[in-house]
Amino acid sequence: MELASYADRAVSLVNTADPYRHRDTLTTCEQAKELLAPEGRCRVTNADVAELRAIRDRLREVFDAAESGRVPRAVQVLNSLMKQYPIRPVVTDHDGASWHLHLAEGAPTIAAVYGAKAAMGLAVQATELGFDRLGVCQAAPCREVFIDTSTNRSRRYHSDRCATRANVAAYRARRKEQARVAGEAEAAANAANAPGTATAAGAKVMAGAGSAAPGR
Incomplete structure (x- = not known):
């Protein structure tokens, strides 16, 4: 048995909630049964959901602390x-297995069964x-975990979808910044060459001085 594989239970449990997107898929007994499917058929109560x-909150703290270097x-x-x-741990052959x-x-x-496996699996992986x-x-x-x-x-x-979304957002941000820099450079160049600017006026003075020189 690969104890590390039980870490997937920790990930699945933590990812039933994402406070930043106000999403929670562990509020009912039916949702808990779906999460607990790897444990086989079981009776789930409201107390199990609460537990x-x-x-989940404590496992989330483990991930958040590790991610921030604590x-x-x-x-x-x-x-x-x-x-x-x-x-x-016990060795068994129940139900003819x-x-x-x-x-x-x-x-x-x-819930205690699930918590024991999730914590042990996460500890092995960590x-x-x-x-x-x-x-x-x-x-x-x-803020889902992995x-x-x-x-x-x-x-x-945590997923390919999030990776794609982040890469697209980064690409658009770069293009926006490039457009901003190019726009500022173009505006500066236009301002420098516009009539009435110091550069333009200086050019006219130089031109006038050049035309007056032969008459001296």
């Missing part, structure tokens, strides 16, 4: 989550790859 939302804070919050939601590992056997709620791999999307206003598994630590966006 998942509380776990690694000790990220570690502190992550450790507190793992303490509250410890893994209880082959022998496999359960990480959170005996957890009191389905310690193996580095806390700087816990990213927050840079395509404002999006785990950067690229070889050169270059990922900045």
